[in-house]
Amino acid sequence: MSWQDYYEDMSPRPEASSREEMKHAVANSLHDTIVKEVDGLLSEGTDLREKLDEIKRLLGRDFLRQRQVEDIASCLRMVSGRTEELADDLESCTSERKISLS
Numbered sequence: 001m002s003w004q005d006y007y008e009d010m011s012p013r014p015e016a017s018s019r020e021e022m023k024h025a026v027a028n029s030l031h032d033t034i035v036k037e038v039d040g041l042l043s044e045g046t047d048l049r050e051k052l053d054e055i056k057r058l059l060g061r062d063f064l065r066q067r068q069v070e071d072i073a074s075c076l077r078m079v080s081g082r083t084e085e086l087a088d089d090l091e092s093c094t095s096e097r098k099i100s101l102s
Contacts, residue, residue, distance in 0.1 A: 055069070055072065
């Protein structure tokens with residue numbers, strides 16, 4: 001459910017200042033959630049780095065097939081590409097907003 005759906009489902013209708021406060025509260029909550037999730041991903045990234053180092057050692061000993069390494073690299077690129085996409089999307093929204101406010 002988006003914050004707009006949440007906001008529109010509220011009844012009775014709050015006053016204008018209360019609506020703004022609600023929007024700010026929802027925005028702050030979303031911000032906190034994203035920051036926590038990214039922080040979790042970064043700590044998982046440290047664990048992932050250790051696993052990748054182990055994979056490199058195993059690869060050096062011929063315990064992994066080339067296809068397995070390609071699969072792992074492909075997965076990492078997908079995650080990287082998706083996060084880049086999300087960041088670009090967010091930045092484009094803020095630049096569009098700056099243009100519309102001008």
